[in-house]
Amino acid sequence: MAIRSTLAWPLRWALGALMLGFSGALALWAFETGKGWAGLDREALQDLKLLRREVVVLRDERDKAQGIANTADSLLTAEKAAQQKMLEQLHRLEAENRGLRDDLGFFENLLPAGMNDVVSIRGLKSEKLSDTELRWQALVIQPGKSQQAFNGSLELSFAGTSAGKEWTLTVPASAQPLQFKQYRRVEGLLPLPPQTVVKSITAKVMEGKTLRAVQTLRL
Secondary structure, eight states, X not given: OOOOOSSOHHHHHHHHHHHHHHHHHHHHHHHHHHHHHHTHHHHHHHHHHHHHHHHHHHHHHHHHHHHHHHHHHHHHHHHHHXXXXXXXXXXXXXXXXXXXXXXXXXXXXXXXXXXXXXOEEEEEEEEEEETTEEEEEEEEEOOSSSOOOEEEEEEEEEEEEETTEEEEEEEOGGGSEEEEXXXXXXXXXXXXXXXXXXXXXXXXXXXXXXXXXXXXXXX
C-alpha cells in the first residue's frame, strides 16, 4: 500500500523555494547585523580615513624635506664657488704684491749712493691709446726702512704740437695728491685735442711748494 502527499508537486516546489529564500534572507540579515554589532564597517572606514590623512602628512613632510635638501645643495654650491673666487683673488693679490716688492727692490738698487733720503721718480712712461687719448704712468719711491710717510703731490707737464703748432698742457699738483710710506704707483688718462702729438712728459714731485724730484720722458 502507498501513501501519497495531499500537496501537488508545483505547490511543493513553490513552498521549497520560499523556504530557501527566507533562509537566505535570514542568513544575510544575521551577517549584516553581526557586522554592525561588531562595528567592522565603521572601524574599517575610520582606519581608511586615518591612513589617508597620514599619507597626506607624510607626502607634505617629504616635499618639505626635499625642498630643504635642494636649498642646501644650492647654498653649498654657491659657497664653494664664492670660496674658489676668493682664493683666486687672494692668489692674484699675492702675485701683485710680490711684483710690487720686486719693483721696489729693483728701483732702490738703481738709486745712487747718498740718495736714500730723497724721493725719486722711476718708471715714467706713456702709451697712446688713440688719437685723442694718452695713458701715463709713474712710480714714486722713498727708499729706506724707517722713513716717515710722505705727503705731497705730483705735477705733470705735457709738451708737443697740435695741428702743427706748439702745444703744452700742465696738470697742477693739486690734481694728483701723493701719500705713501715707501712707494706709490700713479697713472691716469689724458684727453688730447685732435691732431696732437705729445713729444715729452715732465713729472715733478712737490712737498708743499718744495720740489723734491723731477723726471722728463722724451717721446
